[in-house]
Amino acid sequence: MLYRESGQFKTSYTADMAVFPIREDKIGIALIMLGALIVPFVATDFFLASVAIPFLVYVLAAIGLNILTGYTGLISLGTGAFMGVGAYACYKLTTYFPDVNIIIWILVSGFFSAAIGIVFGLPSLRIKGFYLAVATLAAQFFLEWCFVRISWLYNDNASGAIEVPRRTLAGMPITGANALPEVRYLILLALVVLLTWIASNVVHGRIGRSWMAIRDMDIAAELIGIRPLKTKLLAFAVSSYYAGVSGACMMFLWYGGGEAADLFNINQSFNILFMVIIGGLGSLIGAFFGAAFISSLPTVLKFGLPAIGIPIAGATAEHITFLLVGFLIIFFLIVEPHGLARLWQIAKQKLRLWPFPY
Amino acid sequence: MDLLIQTIWEGLVAGVLYALIALGFVLIFKASGVFNFAQGIMVVFAALTLVGTYEKLAAQGFTGPAAAFTAMAVAIVVMYALAMVVERFVLRPLVNQPDIILFMATFGLTYLLIGAGEVIFGGEPKVMITKELFLPTGSTDLRIPGAGPNGRDGLVLLQHIDIAAAIIASVMIAALAFFFQYTRIGRALRAVADSHKAALSVGISLNQIWVIVWFTAGIVALITGIMWGARSDVSFGLQTIALKALPVLILGGFTSVPGAIIGGLIIGIGEKLGELYLAPMLLGSTLGRGVESWLAYFIALAFLLFRPQGLFGEKIIERI
Numbered sequence: 001m002l003y004r005e006s007g008q009f010k011t012s013y014t015a016d017m018a019v020f021p022i023r024e025d026k027i028g029i030a031l032i033m034l035g036a037l038i039v040p041f042v043a044t045d046f047f048l049a050s051v052a053i054p055f056l057v058y059v060l061a062a063i064g065l066n067i068l069t070g071y072t073g074l075i076s077l078g079t080g081a082f083m084g085v086g087a088y089a090c091y092k093l094t095t096y097f098p099d100v101n102i103i104i105w106i107l108v109s110g111f112f113s114a115a116i117g118i119v120f121g122l123p124s125l126r127i128k129g130f131y132l133a134v135a136t137l138a139a140q141f142f143l144e145w146c147f148v149r150i151s152w153l154y155n156d157n158a159s160g161a162i163e164v165p166r167r168t169l170a171g172m173p174i175t176g177a178n179a180l181p182e183v184r185y186l187i188l189l190a191l192v193v194l195l196t197w198i199a200s201n202v203v204h205g206r207i208g209r210s211w212m213a214i215r216d217m218d219i220a221a222e223l224i225g226i227r228p229l230k231t232k233l234l235a236f237a238v239s240s241y242y243a244g245v246s247g248a249c250m251m252f253l254w255y256g257g258g259e260a261a262d263l264f265n266i267n268q269s270f271n272i273l274f275m276v277i278i279g280g281l282g283s284l285i286g287a288f289f290g291a292a293f294i295s296s297l298p299t300v301l302k303f304g305l306p307a308i309g310i311p312i313a314g315a316t317a318e319h320i321t322f323l324l325v326g327f328l329i330i331f332f333l334i335v336e337p338h339g340l341a342r343l344w345q346i347a348k349q350k351l352r353l354w355p356f357p358y
Numbered sequence: 359m360d361l362l363i364q365t366i367w368e369g370l371v372a373g374v375l376y377a378l379i380a381l382g383f384v385l386i387f388k389a390s391g392v393f394n395f396a397q398g399i400m401v402v403f404a405a406l407t408l409v410g411t412y413e414k415l416a417a418q419g420f421t422g423p424a425a426a427f428t429a430m431a432v433a434i435v436v437m438y439a440l441a442m443v444v445e446r447f448v449l450r451p452l453v454n455q456p457d458i459i460l461f462m463a464t465f466g467l468t469y470l471l472i473g474a475g476e477v478i479f480g481g482e483p484k485v486m487i488t489k490e491l492f493l494p495t496g497s498t499d500l501r502i503p504g505a506g507p508n509g510r511d512g513l514v515l516l517q518h519i520d521i522a523a524a525i526i527a528s529v530m531i532a533a534l535a536f537f538f539q540y541t542r543i544g545r546a547l548r549a550v551a552d553s554h555k556a557a558l559s560v561g562i563s564l565n566q567i568w569v570i571v572w573f574t575a576g577i578v579a580l581i582t583g584i585m586w587g588a589r590s591d592v593s594f595g596l597q598t599i600a601l602k603a604l605p606v607l608i609l610g611g612f613t614s615v616p617g618a619i620i621g622g623l624i625i626g627i628g629e630k631l632g633e634l635y636l637a638p639m640l641l642g643s644t645l646g647r648g649v650e651s652w653l654a655y656f657i658a659l660a661f662l663l664f665r666p667q668g669l670f671g672e673k674i675i676e677r678i
Binding site for chain 2: 281334
C-alpha cells in the first residue's frame with residue numbers, strides 16, 4: 001500500500017472495532033467522497049445519466065439485498081418487485097401530497113416496501129434455502145401482476161405507466177423532464193452516502209451480529225437467545241426498505257417515468273442478485289463493486305468493443321453482450337467465488353507487505 | 359360441465375409439460391446439488407438446435423423424416439457436448455462451493471446459452487417440425503355422455519399433440535424410472551444422490567456421473583422442447599416456462615421424481631381452474647385475469663407452510 005499503519009495504537013475496544021481504524025483509510029474515504037462531489041462538474045451529461053446515476057441506484061438495491069442474502073442468509077428473488085413497491089408508493093404519495101418535498105417521499109416510500117417485505121418474509125420462518133428463494137418469487141410475480149392490473153396505482157393512466165411529475169428543491173427541478181443530471185446525481189449521492197452510513201452502523205452493531213448469527217446457523221442462534229422471528233423479519237424489512245428507496249430513486253431520479261413491468265420485472269431481481277454475488281456476499285463495499293461492475297457492463301461492452309476495434313452491429317451487439325455477460329459471470333465465480341470484495345481484501349493484504357513476500 | 363372437463367384436460371396437459379421441466383431440475387439437483395436455473399433455456403436451446411439444424415439441412419435440399427431424425431441426432435450430440443462442457447468448465451472448478459454460487463453459475467450459463475442460441479440460430483421464432491417427426495396434428499371432439507344435445511355443448515376438444523405429449527412423457531418417465539432402478543449407471547446415480555462422499559469412496563466417478571446426469575437432463579429438455587414447440591413456436595420466450603416449473607419443484611420437493619410429476623399435475627390443474635373459476639369469483643372478471651402468473655406460487659406456498667420440504671422431499675434434519 002501507499003501507506004503503513006505502524007505507529008497507530010488503539011487504546012480502547014471501540015477504537016479497535018471502528019469501521020475505519022486506520023487514519024489513512026479515513027483520508028482515503030474523504031478523498032473518494034470529494035471525488036464523487038467533483039464528478040458532476042467535470043463529467044459529461046452522458047456519463048452522469050447512463051453510468052453514474054444507474055450505479056448509485058443499483059448500489060442502494062444491492063445493499064438492500066446484501067443485508068438479506070449476504071448478512072442474514074435468506075435468498076430473495078423478489079428485489080425487483082420490492083423496488084417497484086417503493087416507486088409506486090412514492091408516486092402515489094407525491095400525487096396526493098404534491099407540496100411535500102419529493103426527497104422526503106422517496107425516503108418514506110421505503111417504509112411501504114418494508115411493510116410488504118415483512119408480509120412476504122413470513123414464510124422464511126418455516127422455509128429455508130432454495131425453497132425460500134422460489135417462495136419469494138411469489139412476491140415478485142404477485143406484485144408485478146398488481147402493478148399491471150390495479151390501475152389505481154398509476155392513477156388510471158391510459159398508458160399504464162408512471163409519469164413522473166415535476167418537483168423542485170429550492171426552486172431547482174429535481175424530477176421530471178427538465179431536471180439536470182448533475183442535480184439528480186448530487187441528490188442520489190447524498191441519499192446513498194446517508195443510507196450506506198446507516199447500513200454500515202446497523203450491520204456492525206447488535207442487529208447486524210444477530211443477522212449473521214442467524215445466517216451461520218439459525219438453530220444455534222435461537223439457542224443463544226436470538227429470536228428468529230424478529231431477526232428475520234427485521235432483515236426483510238430493512239432490506240425491502242433499501243430496495244424500495246432504490247426503486248423510487250430509479251423511477252424518479254433515473255428514468256423519470258416508465259412502465260413497471262419493464263423496470264421491476266424478474267430480470268431486475270436477478271440483476272441485483274448478480275451484483276450482490278459478484279460483489280461479495282456479506283460486504284457493503286462488495287455492493288458497490290458489484291453494482292459498478294454489473295451496471296456498467298452493458299455500457300462498457302456497447303461502447304468499449306467498437307473502441308478496441310471489434311465492430312458490432314446493433315442486433316448482434318445485444319447477443320454478444322448476453323454471451324459476454326454470461327461468460328464473465330461464470331469466469332468471476334470461478335476465479336473468486338467470494339466476490340470482488342474478497343479480491344479487494346487480498347489485494348490490500350498483499351500491498352500491505354509489498355515489496356516483501358511475507 | 360364440458361368447460362370444466364376441457365379445463366381439467368388442459369390443466370393436465372400443461373401439468374405434464376411442467377412436470378417434464380421440473381424433472382430436468384430434479385435430476386440435476388439430486389445428482390450434483392445444483393439448482394439448475396438453466397433448465398428452461400436448455401429446453402429452448404435443444405429445440406432450437408433441432409429446428410435450426412433441420413432448416414440448414416432443408417436448405418441443402420435434404421428434407422423429410424430422414425432429415426428430421428438426423429437433426430434430432432445432431433441435437434442429442436449437442437446436448438451431450440453441452441453436458442461435457444458444463445461439467446468441465448463450470449462444475450469442476452466450482453466443486454464444493456456454496457449452493458448459491460453454483461446457482462449463480464447456472465445463471466451465467468443461461469445468459470451464455472441465450473447469447474449463443476441467438477448468434478447461431480437467430481432470435482426469431484421458428485416452427486417446430488411436427489410432421490417430419492411423425493407427431494400427430496389436428497384434434498378430436500369427445501362427446502360427454504348425458505350432456506346437452508345442441509351445438510358444441512358437451513364437446514371436449516382434445517388436441518392430438520397433447521395426447522401424444524402425455525403418452526411420450528409417461529413413456530419417458532417410465533424409461534427414466536427403469537434406468538434409475540435397474541441399470542448400473544442408475545444405481546451409481548442414486549448412490550451419488552444419497553451421498554457424494556460415500557459414492558466417491560466406493561469408486562464412483564463424480565465427474566462422469568455429472569456428465570451423464572446433465573446429458574439426461576439435456577435429453578429431457580429436448581423432448582420438452584419438442585412438445586412445447588409443437589404447441590406454440592420455438593422461441594426464446596419459451597424459457598419463461600422454466601419459471602412455471604419452479605412452483606412445481608417446491609411443491610413436489612427438489613429431490614423427488616414422483617414429486618415433480620404429481621406437483622406438475624396439481625399445479626397445472628390448479629392454475630387452470632383458478633384462472634377460470636376462482637379468480638373471477640374472488641376478484642371480479644376484469645381484475646381476475648392474468649392470475650396465472652402467480653397463482654401457482656401461492657398454491658405451492660400453501661402446501662409448503664405444512665410441509666416445508668415439499669410433498670415428497672426428504673425430511674430436512676438439522677443438527678447443531
